[in-house]
Amino acid sequence: MSASSADPTRLHVREMAAALRQGSLTARDLAAAHIGLAHRQDRALNAWVFFDDERALAAADAVDRRIGQARRKGTLDALPLLHGIPVALKDLVVTRGRPSTAGSRILEGFVGTYDAFIAERLDAAGAVVIGKTNMDEFAMGSSTEHSAWGPTSNPWALDRVPGGSSGGSSAAVAAFHVPLAIGTDTGGSIRQPAALCGVVGLKPTYGRVSRYGIVAFASSLDQIGPFGRDVRDAAALLQVVAGRDEQDSTSAPVAVPDYLAALPDSDDEAASSLKGRRLGLPREYFVKGMEPGVEEAVRAAVGALETAGAEIVDVSLPHTDYGLATYYIIAPAEASANLARYDGVRYGLSVRDGDVLADYLATRGRGFGAEVKRRVMLGTYALSAGYYDAYYVKAQKVRTLIKGDFDRAFESVDALVAPTSPTVAFPLGARLEDPVAMYLSDACTLPVNVAGLPGLSVPCGLSEGLPVGLQFIGRAWDEAGLFRLGRAYEAVTATAAWRRLEPTDLPRLDDPSTPAAAERLERAGRSGAGV
């Protein structure tokens, strides 16, 4: 196959990189193909909140010039893998001279005065950032419906959510608008949308990626990570953004291994790495309310790993059921402190209503959406005089117990394997009026954040025609081990029929009669804008 004659948006990153180096594809054509597709389909999908066409094409031209020079000098091999590869940033990654709203009206019109660490790294690697993706406001949500800019649809079923909060990134990758995207994960916001959109998403160990320049939600839980359409693509993106950064004191001085070097192209070789691996199956993760089709797909995936030589060990994480309450105290408490900075004085929305106090009340009352208000209220309450010990300190103590569960499990197993989400993508509007039902979307992912561990979601088939995610959870800093497991799972299921399917509703994205995502939510009788 000649990469230039085929549709370049369907290629894997390694194939794009090879085509660029061979000269069968230019970075400009690659960028233009992705930008064109994203523009054409975004009315119906609403995965994007900002397109940076001019800058992206200029960056691609610069890539083409550097590739030309490298070809003349014989130094093509020295170019970074992501050179010329289109990437999306979640709309909470601050970049100089560009807007970042974090999905919030309170940051409408905000323009960055500096680049986030990861944006600098991507620029240095020659990646071509083509825009910023939709998200739940301040990353608070599991459906991307809590965006001030309207909901994003799921490419597999446009009347369903893509998951969240990084749903714009997961939908854009699933719809081939970009091969790679950055997300953030505070309680599942990379892994859950990856699962619901049928792509790969990794939440790295807390401290693996610098959060400098990322709009903060819950600072002891937030972590940045990659989306890709396969494990090797996602690993290539983590490689570029991982590592110590002096500007974020919580970014850890831990060496970053060469992830791709340990991920063989050969399926046989990848599958053979499963032999003798001990994988724990935490019984508490098959939670109440889990859809039978999801459980079936996950258990089939576990069976495939076992057939290929992995040893499946039944394990217990006894405090799993306390994860939800623990998380929904700690995360809102930290959020209420982080979001105190939006005061209408220095940047963002400013509503004048009399004195300074009246300005704060009016700016924040008008600027924040319903979910953000709920969480700021919860967090303020949990930290307020008389309740601090009962809620916040109690939750921090239970956090110790939850982390202890994982520590004990990892004494006897190499990694854990579990569902990512208890359900497939749910219909737009279905959980908007019931916050607790929405919060339960993350029951299988948020304990991992509470414990600071890495988690990888890979597609493991379909239930009722919608993607199901398989989650691998690892020891701290063992992203490499998770990638190897994810790659091995891809290898043992390489010939599965579902792997060849593209998202069902992609053709509808090109149909001008398809309603926009916001219209579909309205038809569902709900609006994300009110409380």
Place this chain on the structure above:
Amino acid sequence: MATLSRADVEHVAHLARLGLTGEELERLEGQLNHILDQYRVLAELDTEAIPPTAQTIELENILREDVPGPSLTVDEALSGAPERAGDHFVVPAVLDAGDGAA
């Protein structure tokens, strides 16, 4: 653990500097109490002897050299200001000038 009254919700909204409508306050009263109900499970656990965890990666005192370096210019720092006067952000007066004006 407590139940939030409407007055409690108003108090917390004030602490959080959120200007909420009557309708928002009413809905939040129900929703917050429903969420607080979910927190009750934590009371089942005896955590008397358990130390709290604030962060998970056991790092301490990460220091860097205190070296002056380039920072934002005044214009950059003020570039997002809703209102600017010279090199300053503008806010409503917070001190009484003594002439009756706020």
